[in-house]
Amino acid sequence: MSSDDATLIRQTLAGDRSAFGALVRKYQDRVFNVVFRLVAHVEDARDITQDAFINAYESLKRFQGDAQFYTWLYRIAINAAISRQRKRRETVSLQQGGAGNQTILEPFDESFEHQPGDALDRRETEQRIHAALQQVSDEFRAVLVLRDLDGMKYDEIADALDLPIGTVRSRLHRARLELREILERSNNKVPRT
Amino acid sequence: MIPNELAERIAADVSGDLMPADVERLRQDLAKSPETRRLHRALQKDVEAVRNLPKRAVGIDLAPKVLAALAAQSPIIVLRKNNNSARQTRWPQVFGLCMGLALAFVTAWLITKRGGTELAKVDDDTNPTFAAGPTPSGKPEVPEPEASAPNVVMDNPEPQEQPKKPISASNSPIAKPSDVLTAPLERSVSPVQVTMPRTSLPFFSGDMSEDATREPFRKELKRDRDHRLEFFSHDTNRLLDDFTRAVKARSSNLVIEPAAAEHQRRRVKSSFAIYLESWSANDFLTVTRGLAKDGTFQNMVLAPINDGDRRELKQLLGRDPFDSNIEPVAKNDSRRTMADKTAEGLAQALDKTSKADNQMGGPVGYVSLFPPPKSGAISKDQQQFWERRAERLAGKLRVYLILRPLS
Numbered sequence: 001m002s003s004d005d006a007t008l009i010r011q012t013l014a015g016d017r018s019a020f021g022a023l024v025r026k027y028q029d030r031v032f033n034v035v036f037r038l039v040a041h042v043e044d045a046r047d048i049t050q051d052a053f054i055n056a057y058e059s060l061k062r063f064q065g066d067a068q069f070y071t072w073l074y075r076i077a078i079n080a081a082i083s084r085q086r087k088r089r090e091t092v093s094l095q096q097g098g099a100g101n102q103t104i105l106e107p108f109d110e111s112f113e114h115q116p117g118d119a120l121d122r123r124e125t126e127q128r129i130h131a132a133l134q135q136v137s138d139e140f141r142a143v144l145v146l147r148d149l150d151g152m153k154y155d156e157i158a159d160a161l162d163l164p165i166g167t168v169r170s171r172l173h174r175a176r177l178e179l180r181e182i183l184e185r186s187n188n189k190v191p192r193t
Numbered sequence: 194m195i196p197n198e199l200a201e202r203i204a205a206d207v208s209g210d211l212m213p214a215d216v217e218r219l220r221q222d223l224a225k226s227p228e229t230r231r232l233h234r235a236l237q238k239d240v241e242a243v244r245n246l247p248k249r250a251v252g253i254d255l256a257p258k259v260l261a262a263l264a265a266q267s268p269i270i271v272l273r274k275n276n277n278s279a280r281q282t283r284w285p286q287v288f289g290l291c292m293g294l295a296l297a298f299v300t301a302w303l304i305t306k307r308g309g310t311e312l313a314k315v316d317d318d319t320n321p322t323f324a325a326g327p328t329p330s331g332k333p334e335v336p337e338p339e340a341s342a343p344n345v346v347m348d349n350p351e352p353q354e355q356p357k358k359p360i361s362a363s364n365s366p367i368a369k370p371s372d373v374l375t376a377p378l379e380r381s382v383s384p385v386q387v388t389m390p391r392t393s394l395p396f397f398s399g400d401m402s403e404d405a406t407r408e409p410f411r412k413e414l415k416r417d418r419d420h421r422l423e424f425f426s427h428d429t430n431r432l433l434d435d436f437t438r439a440v441k442a443r444s445s446n447l448v449i450e451p452a453a454a455e456h457q458r459r460r461v462k463s464s465f466a467i468y469l470e471s472w473s474a475n476d477f478l479t480v481t482r483g484l485a486k487d488g489t490f491q492n493m494v495l496a497p498i499n500d501g502d503r504r505e506l507k508q509l510l511g512r513d514p515f516d517s518n519i520e521p522v523a524k525n526d527s528r529r530t531m532a533d534k535t536a537e538g539l540a541q542a543l544d545k546t547s548k549a550d551n552q553m554g555g556p557v558g559y560v561s562l563f564p565p566p567k568s569g570a571i572s573k574d575q576q577q578f579w580e581r582r583a584e585r586l587a588g589k590l591r592v593y594l595i596l597r598p599l600s
Contacts, residue, residue: 017263021256032251046251051462053259129242147208148243173204176236183239 005069012060020060024053027070030150031077037145038081039088040134048084052077067159074146074160082138132182140175147172195229203229207236265456265463265562283499393496401485407478410495414474414590419498419515422477423595426490430460432596433560435489436467439480440558445471448578450561464563466509467594471556471583474590491599502593509561510578511571514591557581563595 005026011019028049035052036045055076056063063072133141142161146152158165195203202219205211211219223230394413400406414420426432434457440447447467449457456463472480484490498515507513559578571579 017260021260024256024259028255029250033249036249050255054262169210172208173201176204177200
């Protein structure tokens, strides 16, 4: 664990809530980015991120310093995200009579279109990848997002998901194949590079 | 069609996880099959595409929101310090009570034993100290020896010579042994009243379907008129929703403080405090069973109301609801008019009562965030509660409910 985090945690446990505020600011974007790719809904992702920090605060006494704070935080956030996603699917499934396999696409940043280059193509590609990601099984998707999007190492992913490293590897490989299958099924082109 | 085993090897290679021994094998497979090469290329592009997804930022500073939510729901770290202080003081009381009991028992035993020993040693007819009770120092009281009288030696095995004179029951200087044994002690011993301290009882929602659990819960509810009942739930907002429905189903109402209502509306994970005094033990039993059946809460703890709870209730409601000086708002009482007035008056009173009940919407409870905010003056909502508070009926309980989220 980084010394910064350890100091902030110690101060938080001593009753200094502003120290916990610093931890929130440090990790909020990183956690939000991962959670957003898991639940595909900005408001939900914000709520989950916020709840993850609240839960982390309440459980901070039980946090063992042998792991990274953020992997522990990720575990809380990812479990909440997967749980929320399942509930959402159940709800959508009930509301739509079982045809609830649609993903909720968030509008992308308008500012993105003002960037030079083939912005529209890139946006289309991203939407396709984002939509396909939502159809990958929850357990596989979490590994894929943590590895490729967040750039975590295997041992960190193993910590965050509470899995053996071997399982992380095999899930990652399967996640890649599943994503590929979904993209092919969507009858679209592979993104141009 | 690519075999699964080969596909997984390709995915492993894309992730950089392929063992050196397998790399050569894969290279041969790739050289042989264009389909394999296509999959390999496609997976590499997928990885790149996922990595190129834009990083999304939360867009707002969550720290103030998180800290505000923590302050509102007063997390367990702080709660344990504040809330349990009153309860922790009970243990020294219990310990002190036990020690007091032990001391009283030992004292009583010593006094009895001392008296019994003396009784066994002293000759009934000769020893004038026989009836003497123990002195404050614990020694038998010995009268001043007279010049003519021989010294009395307690342990003297040979009885002293005494002038013979008739002794009657009235003039005997010595009490009978039976009198001594039944005589009250001269030294007063404070009586000790033994009371069993009532402690918090946990109940689990899974057990509420069984009579074996419900019965102790019912007994505890009926044992006192005032209780603190804490529910622990994964979703306190849902629990509050269900509880509010149950309250309304019993023709009661809840005054919900705006901050609590806002938390409930926005489904913010919060703790809620509720004060209710219009339900009987059976009402609580029925509602609790219903909530447990729906899985709305996971466990609950029933405890007696203590001074700390009363302080919290005072914060919650602006005044102490247990304060007997606070009069409930005057309400038409048909029973009184029945005795005093004619049938016509009775009909009018009943009519007024039903109208008043309709306007007030029946008995009322009060809901706020937990812990209740500290405030000097009575708020508008608290005032509304006090104005609508009805006279408490016999058999109804005063219950301080707390809905806590499980982390």
